[in-house]
Amino acid sequence: MKHLLPVLPYSASALEPHIDARAMSxxxxxxxxxxxxxxxxxxxxxxxxxxxxxxxxxxLNLAKVPENIRTTVRNNAGGHLNHSLFWRSMSPDGGGAPSGALADAIDQAFGSFEALKTRFDKAGAEHFRSGWVWLVKAPHGHATLQVLTTPGHDTPLTQGYVPLLLNDVWDHAYYLKQENRRPDYLSGGGRSSIGTKLPVAWSAPGTPRKCQWSSPDEKHVPIPPPITARSKLRFP
Ligand SMILES: [Fe+2]
Structure with a gap:
């Protein structure tokens, strides 16, 4: 089976002005x-x-991958997986604050939805070099929801965390539009002008673009203990 590039679930221009068609393409x-x-x-x-x-x-099973291709598989399977989640986390028809169990869990973990937004964007802005910022459901025994960052294309899945939301903080995600201004990308590059045009105060990943939320109650495939690929999770 060959791995396939998933088709974007919307047109390349669907998330303008937050992500313009050229940057998306x-x-x-x-x-x-x-x-x-x-x-x-x-x-x-x-x-x-x-x-x-x-x-x-x-x-989750990198130890079973031949050593001579292990790093390549780790980097590129991670890049494939994270981007596949990333495209699906955004929608021109989504947006707004979550509700129900997820809203309750956010309030419990962060105090408020606004506090989560601030923490998520700040974590993404402060992450050194390339990586991803995540809202995750933590493994049993930890606070239910957490914000963390991972380097490269590492995923918190390998350590038992369930991704609910992610944002790409590699330069390639924003350099065509926001150049080196990562905070502008994370905040939507003009929150005031955007916020008045869209019925969303904040939508993810990390910007006023519209998002689709995952639910912390969603059924996920059981995750085995990590074997290799320990990532340097950072909890800001
Ligand atoms: Fe990317």
């Missing part, structure tokens, strides 16, 4: 596509038993 058609291509090329030399494995499985 370059990000999806070039950067994400490159991760998929590199993953397939690496796996071509791997045992056949690995050919039908999902990116999640590969990341």
């Amino acid at each position: 370059v990000h999806h058609d070039m950067h994400h596509a490159a991760y998929v291509k590199a993953l397939n090329e690496a796996l071509a030399s791997a045992p056949e038993s690995l050919h039908d494995k999902s990116p999640e499985w590969l990341l």
